[in-house]
Amino acid sequence: MTADFFWAPRPRPTRGPKPALTLDQIADAAIAIADAEGLAAVSMQRVAADLGYTKMSLYRYLPGKTELIAAMLERALGGPPELGAPLSPAAKPELGGDWRAALTAWATALLNAYAGHAWALEASTGRRPIGPHELAWMERALAVLPPGLSGAERLDAVATVAGHVRMIAGQSGGAESDLAAAMGMVLRDHAERYPAVVAALTDVAAHGGADNAFAFGLDRILDGLAALVAHRV
Template structure:
């Protein structure tokens, strides 16, 4: 039985008092407020007014609990009704970024070996379905992985805007611009012509450009 499936009700004994959604929501509330490290079977059980052991009737352990949290927090992907594949994949990346921004702990929850649920697979399915023909199966998977990697990278930098980083850099360049001439030139140009805080869109656009060039070459 998969972690996201409700356990069958026992024919004898007390009826189940919780649902997997209730458990996931309680755990998500803890993680949103205090981070993923604060989540434990004991803590979530206490939040729900139950004992730690009672939670094991629903989930084998914390690994499955975190996977369930991710399923609930990330949810299903949006419908991609854009006219072209580039627009659809851009909308996909933007939607995924918003989900990560809403639940900062989700980045940590998606690293390493772990169970994967149907919602996460649905996000992959959604992106793969709108990629144009001409790529091999491995290339299609890699294209989605690279695009998701751009989303994860930007989400991991949340709270530190490019303009804030530039301001810090400029403080150093005022005294040491000669040591970093290329950096000084780029910062000066950005200050004059604008274009800061666009790393997400720039990265997504260049990834899609690369896919388009590859397809045209074939």
């Protein structure tokens, strides 16, 4: 893995033909394959063939598959949303303040980015070169956190919010309402074994509230951060 792949200046070839491709073109071809067939279908050979080049020609642009997948993730995620100016260290955070709206917008944008590419969750795990876009997402979230948190707590807060987003994005089985419908068919014959599940589903059927796990979980995380900061001011 080339850790500085996105950051080190790329040498200009002094001999041979001029580069005919760009890294974005290569990443786009790989994304098209992954969107259609999954990340496992992506290989240097396959991407080169789809572009009409040889596998060896791609090594002029990136060292290998690890960097290719990192380039795909950079391209797919894009830059983070604009969230307004960072909070002043002298500002007094309040429950429900602007930082909550900013982090909610950040988390929603990240969820939408993952939803647009089913393979992105898998691509964002493990060791890989970290690009400007991925680092900008972290920068944007850290910048809008309220004052009163240590550096470690700020990093943990972003990790917790991002983990919640990843959990929701990675849920299999479709929407909560689809899962409830599937369970309902089983519970008709086995309701006495799962009374708590039946009670919860009955309440949802009567009062609504399905498919709200993302917003509910995020609000509870932000409530906890607000309570922690309020305790210190």
